[in-house]
Amino acid sequence: MPPAPVHRSVTDRIAIGRQARTAVPRSSHADWAAGGDRPDAVVLLKEQDATREPDLVPVRHGRMMLSPLTFYRGAAKVMAADLRHTPRSGLDVQLCGDAHLSNFGVFASPERTLLFDLNDFDETLPGPFEYDVKRLAASFFITGRNNGFVEDDSAEAAMASVRSYRTAMAEFAEMGNLAVWYSRLPADEALDLARRSATKKERGELTRAERNAARARTRDSLRALSKLAEVVDGEYRIVSQPPLLVPLREISSNYGMDADELEASLRDQLRSYKATLPDDRRQLLGRYRMVDAARKVVGVGSVGTRAFIALLQGRDEQDPLFLQVKEATLSVLEDHLPRSRYRNQGQRVVSGQRMMQAASDIFLGWTKGVDVSRHYYWRQLRDMKGSAVVDAMSPTALGVYARLCGWTLARAHARSGDPVAITAYLGRSDSFDRAIAEFSRRYADQNQRDHENFVDAVESGALEAREGV
Secondary structure, eight states, X not given: OOOOOOOOOHHHHHHHHHHHHHHSOGGGGGXXXXXXXXXXXXXXXXXXXXXXXXXXXXXXXXXXXXXXXXXXXXXXXXXXXXXTTSOOOSOEEEEOSOOOXXXXXXXXXXXXXXXXXXXXXXXXXXXXXXXXXXXXXXXXXXXXXXXXXXXHHHHHHHHHHHHHHHHHHXXXXXXXXXXXXXXXXXXXXXXXXXXXXXXXXXXXXXXXXXXXXXXXXXXXXXXXXXXHEEEETTEEEEOOBTTTEEEHHHHGGGGTSOHHHHHHHXXXXXXXXXTTSOHHXXXXXXXXXXXXXXXXXXXXXXXXXXXXXXXXXXXXXXXEEEEEEEEEOOOGGGGTSOOXXXXXXXXXXXXXXXXXXXXXXXXXXXXXXXXXXXXXXXXXXXXXXXXXXXXXXXXXXXXXXXXXXXXXXXXXXXXXXOHHHHHHHHOSSSHHHHHHHHHHHHXXXXXXXXXXXXXXXXXXTSSOOOOOO
């Protein structure tokens, strides 16, 4: 059970934040230098590979080779090891754990409103709020370099995300608890905010974001059916597109079972997953029957973990539901922070997501695998989900996006942390903003060195990579 909440006055909460500022000066967050005992990044990544699907590990390596940015996206474990040596104010929140800029996007709320929010919680865990802020800001600096910006523009994008976080947290510090909880950013409002703060040049670039939002509204299970399935003997089956999409009927031997045994085990898993849903969602899901399933490769950091999709059918063949089943391993932060109170890692992910998101998928749940040491969480595969194309952004567009991400991260942290104490720590000046921007520059240098070493390991044969997948 979590500890009982301590109810302090606003005055006392302000004092806690100011005391933390004295103990851990905001300027100290600029510090970053690799110590002599820093673990080798390639070694850390190989440790992760040991529990992943062997045939997909080279795909992961190939994606991470592409650029320092794709490497950063897949190297949350490396940064987690580095952050443990950085200053901590002692002000904890529910962390995303992997709050880089590509883990924000749009999706549909249960009320069918398109929201902008965090959308990846594989590494979620309670911890120092600074961890997420640094991971986010460094991702903007690295993206700026990736897009060919001058250093000042990359630094400005990083600082814009932190400035937005700080000013938004100050707003949440003035709100009541329910007002914070109900705060959300509809995609239409995000676009309006971007338009109001944009220059004439930026407004032209916003048309791309508007098109992405419009496309997201069409991304649902029925649309997925046309792309991922075909009719065989009068019933839909998931198509085979190896190695990215492989029906279980073709890879059952990978798991030591024949096709019938694997199908039976998956149906058992479906029943176990249903038990984690509220009664009303369980009844709704009970109106669907599973017709097929497949292994599906997703993302960069998740490649090689076990991930599947299940095709269910409701009223008729035009009433499909695609569920995504993703393996949940220990958070990369658990090597350096207190372990999660949840024994099932899928439950850890689900609970963290519900805490941080303004609205979560109605089919979000968890289960154990046939191998009970493996845990999974379930959700809809496509529910009006969409993401920004960050590597095509100009400095001005990236700055607007940074402000949206900073606000969103602050809102997520304010739900679980103390916005009053955090605001008292951050203060009204830009001292914290500038410190994190400098940290981002230094860490971008480190990430670039790690990427170069990673590419060298592939070229020397120490790592196997499959590119272009």
